[in-house]
Amino acid sequence: xxxxxxxxxxxxxxxxxxxxxxxxxxxxxxxxxxxxxxxxxxxxxxxxxxxxxxxxxxxxxxxxxxxxxxxxxxxxxxxxxxxxxxxxxxxxxxxxxxxxxxxxxxxxxxxxxxxxx
Numbered sequence: 001x002x003x004x005x006x007x008x009x010x011x012x013x014x015x016x017x018x019x020x021x022x023x024x025x026x027x028x029x030x031x032x033x034x035x036x037x038x039x040x041x042x043x044x045x046x047x048x049x050x051x052x053x054x055x056x057x058x059x060x061x062x063x064x065x066x067x068x069x070x071x072x073x074x075x076x077x078x079x080x081x082x083x084x085x086x087x088x089x090x091x092x093x094x095x096x097x098x099x100x101x102x103x104x105x106x107x108x109x110x111x112x113x114x115x116x117x
Contacts, residue, residue, distance in 0.1 A: 023052065024069040027062050028078065031087040031107045033116040034058065040101070044084035048077045 030041050038056050041063060045054030050071025056063045065077065075090070082091040085101040087108075098108065106112045 022068050022070045024065075024067055026065045026067070026074055028065070028074065029061050029089050030056060030063045030081055031061060032056065032058070032105065033107045033113055034104060036102055037086065037105050037107065040084050040105075041081060041086055044081045044086070045077055048072050048080040051077060 032038065032041055035058065038058055041056045042054045045051050045056075045063060045065065048067075050068035051065060052068065053066040054063060063081075065074075067077065078088040078091045081088055082093045083097065085093045085097045085105075087093050087098075098106075104112065104115075
């Protein structure tokens with residue numbers, strides 16, 4: 001009986017010791033200028049399969065992510081953001097997609113950026 005309990009204990013410790021935390025955290029820079037940008041960037045991030053949390057800061061342009069690393073990666077998340085019209089350091093939005101975002105969100109236009117400061 002002692003051997004069985006000892007064996008079960010070692011088995012439990014071994015299984016929990018090798019279990020991996022599938023949640024990854026990352027921060028990426030995403031261009032934008034306002035609250036509407038914040039909503040779109042966060043929505044585009046969440047639409048990437050496996051993203052659990054996405055919070056973008058209007059002032060720092062940092063997007064804090066929590067995602068399941070077994071289901072997605074940063075490239076896929078950044079592509080989802082670019083597909084919504086916003087640039088990241090790694091992936092730029094296509095001009096035709098950028099042109100469709102609201103005029104007050106044209107973060108590539110220095111005048112619009114200045115108006116938001």
